[in-house]
Amino acid sequence: MTTRGRPDDAGEGVRQRKRRETLQRIRDRGICLFIEKGYAATTLDDIAAAAGISRRTFFYYFKSKDEILLSLQNDVGDMLVDALGRVPQDRRPLDAIRDAAVDVCALIPADDMIAIDRLMRESDAVQARKQASYVEQEKALFAALRERWPDPSRETGLRLVAMLAIGAMRLATDAFNRQGGKRPMPELLNEAFDALEAEI
C-alpha cells in the first residue's frame, strides 16, 4: 500500500489531508475576513490570498462565494440526520427529531451561531440560499424518517412532521438570534416543539 514503513497510519494519504486542510483554511480565513470587512466588501482575491491559494483554485474547493457560509449551514443539516440515527428507536417521529435537534445544537458554540447568522443576513442571496437549504434539510429529514417508519400509509404524515420540525427549528433559531443568544438554544427549541405539540 504505502511506500514507507507506516503501513496504513490514519488511513489518510497526503492528498486527502491537504485537501481537508486547505478547505478548512479557506473557510476560516474567509469567515474572519467577512467579519472584519463585511461579506460584500471581501473579495475572492482577498480570501484566496489569505488562504494562500490562487483565485482560480478557490473554485476548485467551493462552487461560489456563498458556499463558504452555506457549507456551514449544510453541515448542520448533516449533523441533524446523523443525530437522528442515534436516537432510540422507540421515540415518536416528532420527539425523535426534537431530541436530535437538541443534541446537535449542543455541539455548536453560541457565538459561532450568532456570528454566522449575522453574516448571512448581510447578503440577500445568501439569506435566500439559507431558506433553500431548509427545504433540503426537510427532504433529508423526511428520507431519514421514512427509513425508520417505512409504512407507506404514513408517508404524508412523515412529510408533514419533517415540515413542522424544520419549522420549529426555524422559529427557535430565529428567536435565538433575535435575542442575541440570551436564552440557550435547547430551551428555545423545546419551547418551539412544545408549542407545536400543543397546537396539533
Place this chain on the structure above:
Amino acid sequence: MTTRGRPDDAGEGVRQRKRRETLQRIRDRGICLFIEKGYAATTLDDIAAAAGISRRTFFYYFKSKDEILLSLQNDVGDMLVDALGRVPQDRRPLDAIRDAAVDVCALIPADDMIAIDRLMRESDAVQARKQASYVEQEKALFAALRERWPDPSRETGLRLVAMLAIGAMRLATDAFNRQGGKRPMPELLNEAFDALEAEI
C-alpha cells in the same frame, strides 16, 4: 390640472402609464427570451434591447435579473393576501387560506405556471429566492391572519397555520408541476389541505 381638455381621464398621468407599460414590456420580452434561449443564455443586454431600453435603465425597473421571475412569484403572494381579505369572516383560519388559495390559482393560467416554474428551475439562485419568497408569504399571511384574529393567545397557532398553509401550497404546486399540469391546481390544493387536516 391637466393641460388639455380631458380633466382627469383615468386618474393616471403619462409618467405612471409609461412606467407601467415599460415594466410590463421588460417582463414580457424578458420571459420570452428566457423561454427561447434559456435563462442563463439571455443577457441583460438582450432583454434591454428587446424592451427598447438601455441596459442601465433596466436596473431602474428591476433590482436584478432574478427579479423578473421573482416579481411574478411575489405577485401571487400579494394576490393571496388580497383574496384572503375577501373570504367570509366566519371561516376558520386554515379554511380561509384554503379558499383564498383556490381563488388565486383559478386566476393563473396553467401554462403560465408551468412555464415560469420551468424557468425558475434553470437557476439555482432563482430557485433559492423562490423558497425565500415562501417565507415572505408566510409572514404576510400570518400578519393578515392576526389582523382578523387579534387574540394574542392565538399568535403561535396562527403562525403555525400560516406555516402549514404555505407548506400545503408548496406541496400542491410541486405536484402540479411534476405532473406537467395534468391534474387541475384547485384539486391538488384541496387534496393537500385535506391531507393536512387529516394529520392534525
Place this chain on the structure above:
DNA sequence: CTTGAAAATTACACTCGGTGCGATAATATT
C-alpha cells in the same frame, strides 16, 4: 406658456463573481 423641480433615460467606466482552457506541478498507482 414659462419655469423650475422631480423623475426617467442614457452612456461610460469600473468592480467583481464565475467559467473555459491549457499548462505545470504534486501525488498516487503499477
Place this chain on the structure above:
DNA sequence: AATATTATCGCACCGAGTGTAATTTTCAAG
C-alpha cells in the same frame, strides 16, 4: 521509473451589478 490522477495556477473572457454625471421628459405652480 513510468504512467495516470489530481491539484494548482495564470490568463483571457463574459456578464451582472453599481457609481456618477449628463441629458431629456414629465409635472406642477405661477
